[in-house]
Structure formats: C-alpha cells, structure tokens
Amino acid sequence: MRFPRPLRPGDTIGVTAPSSGVDDRMRARLDVAVAFLESRGYHVQLGDCLGAGRVVSAPREQRAAELTRMLTDPAIRAVVPPWGGETAIDLLDQVDWFALEAAEPTWLVGFSDLTTVMLPLSLRTGWATLHGSNLMDTPYDPPAGLLHWLDVASATGPFTQRSPRRYRSTGWDDYVGDPGVRTMTLDREGGWSSLDGAPVDVTGRLVGGCIETVCHLAGTPYGDVASYGRAHPDEGLLVYLEACEQGAYDICRSLHGLRLAGWFEHASGVIIGRTSAPDAALMTQADAVADALGGLGVPVVLDVECGHVQPFLPLVNGALGRLVLDGERQELTQTLR
Known part of the structure; x- marks a missing residue:
C-alpha cells in the first residue's frame, strides 16, 4: 500500500465533483464547508466541475481530467468532492491510471458514489483512500468515540x-x-x-x-x-x-x-x-x-x-x-x- 503523507495545516485541498454537482440552493452549505477547512488552516482550490442541472457536474471527459489533475498535482494534498451522486462509474475508462500510478499518493476522501472511484484507485494503484465524509458533511463535529476525517488524514500512528x-x-x-x-x-x-x-x-x-x-x-x-x-x-x-x-x-x-x-x-x-x-x-x-x-x-x-x-x-x-x-x-x- 502507498499512503499519502499526513495532511498538515497550510496544505491545499482540492474540491471537484466527479459525480453530482452543487445547485444554487446548496451553495451556501458549500461555502460553509470551505470556510471550515480554511478555519483549520487549509487552502482550498475549487475546480470547474461543480455545476448542477443534470445528473453529473460536467461531461465525463472533463470530470475525469480535473480529478486526475488534482490527484497528480503535488501542491494538492487531498481531494474532497462535495458529495456522491449516481454515475461516477462513467469515469473509470476516462481516468489516466498511468499518471496516477506514477504520482505521489494524494488523499481522496468521500463515500457513497465516490467509492466507485476510490475502490479502483486503491486496488489498481495501491493508494490508500479515505472513506468517511464528503465535503458537505465536513463541518459536523464528530460524536465522542469517532474522529473527523481531517484527523484521520493527519494521523502519524495507529x-x-x-x-x-x-x-x-x-x-x-x-x-x-x-x-x-x-x-x-x-x-x-x-x-x-x-x-x-x-x-x-x-x-x-x-x-x-x-x-x-x-x-x-x-x-x-x-x-x-x-x-x-x-x-x-x-x-x-x-x-x-x-x-x-x-x-x-x-x-x-x-x-x-x-x-x-x-x-x-x-x-x-x-x-x-x-x-x-x-x-x-x-x-x-x-x-x-x-x-x-x-x-x-x-x-x-x-x-x-x-x-x-x-x-x-x-x-x-x-x-x-x-x-x-x-x-x-x-x-x-x-x-x-
């Protein structure tokens, strides 16, 4: 397995929607989630594939290219989509797997439809991926006994x-x-x-x-x-x-x-x-x-x-x-x- 290096304040977190985008009614929650990450000391880079109005945020070629770019950009240490969706499976033959295999691992965080991409990423490249919350869930305080995904991505030991x-x-x-x-x-x-x-x-x-x-x-x-x-x-x-x-x-x-x-x-x-x-x-x-x-x-x-x-x-x-x-x-x- 290849584990991304621990996330640290000052790192950049990328936001793109490999599946469903964010409609105007939900933009306020997106802004809250971005502000939360910034309050923890992270820089946030918003991608172009965040739109709504259809089942996916953008054409599959564009979504795959943006996800690949963010995951292979050494300046971006984690990629956190706003949420899942329905048809992320259409990305799998569009993603540049050779580029990912050659790159240093980056945290990909999410659940639901995002596991359609996260699981192959782990199986095919050996990258560890983080099944937990999506970006829209990120502002929640975890209850006693559980960790926030940021704390897991920052972990240096068991x-x-x-x-x-x-x-x-x-x-x-x-x-x-x-x-x-x-x-x-x-x-x-x-x-x-x-x-x-x-x-x-x-x-x-x-x-x-x-x-x-x-x-x-x-x-x-x-x-x-x-x-x-x-x-x-x-x-x-x-x-x-x-x-x-x-x-x-x-x-x-x-x-x-x-x-x-x-x-x-x-x-x-x-x-x-x-x-x-x-x-x-x-x-x-x-x-x-x-x-x-x-x-x-x-x-x-x-x-x-x-x-x-x-x-x-x-x-x-x-x-x-x-x-x-x-x-x-x-x-x-x-x-x-």
Whole structure:
C-alpha cells in the first residue's frame, strides 16, 4: 500500500465533483464547508466541475481530467468532492491510471458514489483512500468515540475509534434552511452486533464501499478484490460494505454477486454499515446479509457507523484494521502501514 503523507495545516485541498454537482440552493452549505477547512488552516482550490442541472457536474471527459489533475498535482494534498451522486462509474475508462500510478499518493476522501472511484484507485494503484465524509458533511463535529476525517488524514500512528452507540433515525439536515449546521441529531441508541451473536476480534486490510455502486465493479478490471486479497494472504481482508437505499432483495442479490466474484475469499471478517434502506416483505436488510454472507465462516459485524446514516466512522482503504466487538467494547483500530 502507498499512503499519502499526513495532511498538515497550510496544505491545499482540492474540491471537484466527479459525480453530482452543487445547485444554487446548496451553495451556501458549500461555502460553509470551505470556510471550515480554511478555519483549520487549509487552502482550498475549487475546480470547474461543480455545476448542477443534470445528473453529473460536467461531461465525463472533463470530470475525469480535473480529478486526475488534482490527484497528480503535488501542491494538492487531498481531494474532497462535495458529495456522491449516481454515475461516477462513467469515469473509470476516462481516468489516466498511468499518471496516477506514477504520482505521489494524494488523499481522496468521500463515500457513497465516490467509492466507485476510490475502490479502483486503491486496488489498481495501491493508494490508500479515505472513506468517511464528503465535503458537505465536513463541518459536523464528530460524536465522542469517532474522529473527523481531517484527523484521520493527519494521523502519524495507529488510531482507535469506538461506537458512540447513538445514530440519526431519519433523514438529513436541511442545508438550505440551515447551511451552517454542525451538530448531528443522534436521537436513537444502538451499537454493533455480530451476525451469529459471538464476540469478534479480527484483523485485516480494509477495503470496500457502497453496495449499490461497487457491486457493478465485480468482474471488471476496476473491482478485482480477489486479486487484492491474494496480495495480502498473511493479513487477510476486512471487507466493509453499506447499503444506501435499495431494498433487501436487491441488496441480497448484490451481496451474493460479490461473493461469487471472490470478494470474500480472503476475508478475515466483514463489516456491514448501518442502513435506513427498506426491508422487503419477506426479508429484512439483516436477513439479506445473513442469506448472502452467513455461510462464509468468518465474523460479520452489523450496524457499524460507516454508511448513509449519521454519524460517520472514517475508514482507510488499505489500512491494517483490528475490529473488536465484545460486550461493551466496540472498537476499530487502524494502522496506516
């Protein structure tokens, strides 16, 4: 793995939208997020691919070129898109992978549709990428037990995060009516659980993303997790996945597809993010996980804070992780090496 150097105040952070752009109603929130980064001592460079009015921010060639430019510019130390979207997959055959392989690693930060790009970046170039918050989420204060993505990108040694045991039960904040919101409304109690109810203590290289988007990478040159696992046979993989919005039947089919594509052949454990995606008539989201992954013979931990439900537990693709779930102890330690 190739880890970007730790982020430091004075560094430049690039902002581009490889998937969906920002419409005028949301510009105030974008301004708040940029001001937050500047208040922490960072310079911010806004790209040209931030527009709205269609499903993506700009034509795919332009988005790919701007993302490649920012990731290969030695003056830019992190790239943080405003949020995900729907069709970042159209970038994969447009990105200059040879230029990225030759460049010094830069942090690419995001989740949701951004994992469609982040996962291939880690698998194909060995770059560590940071699954956590998008730019629009950046002003939020993390709850006790979790770190801000800036602190993770600045880390120089192992760091441990613990479940805050609280989460948001419905929806998102109103960025139009309150663009400066910084406190998450975590109104429901709930921690992690293992699929079989047994304690868990497992290690492996972290790799994963959003089920609805990364499932389409299986069987392509951009989603060969099985080969990545073979490259880390002594460490194994901690595969993390989370559902955004699809019903339980769709998620079940996607997880089975990933299983058949070898994504879990080298897994020492599986992390499933908490989701607000709907259950089906005869299958819950947890049932979908059990149906597809219950026979793997490795620990599967549910309701981890790594998805589309606040709060956000940052995960570094490529980091060596240790996941522990034993009664009150619910923690993940990551080492960037």
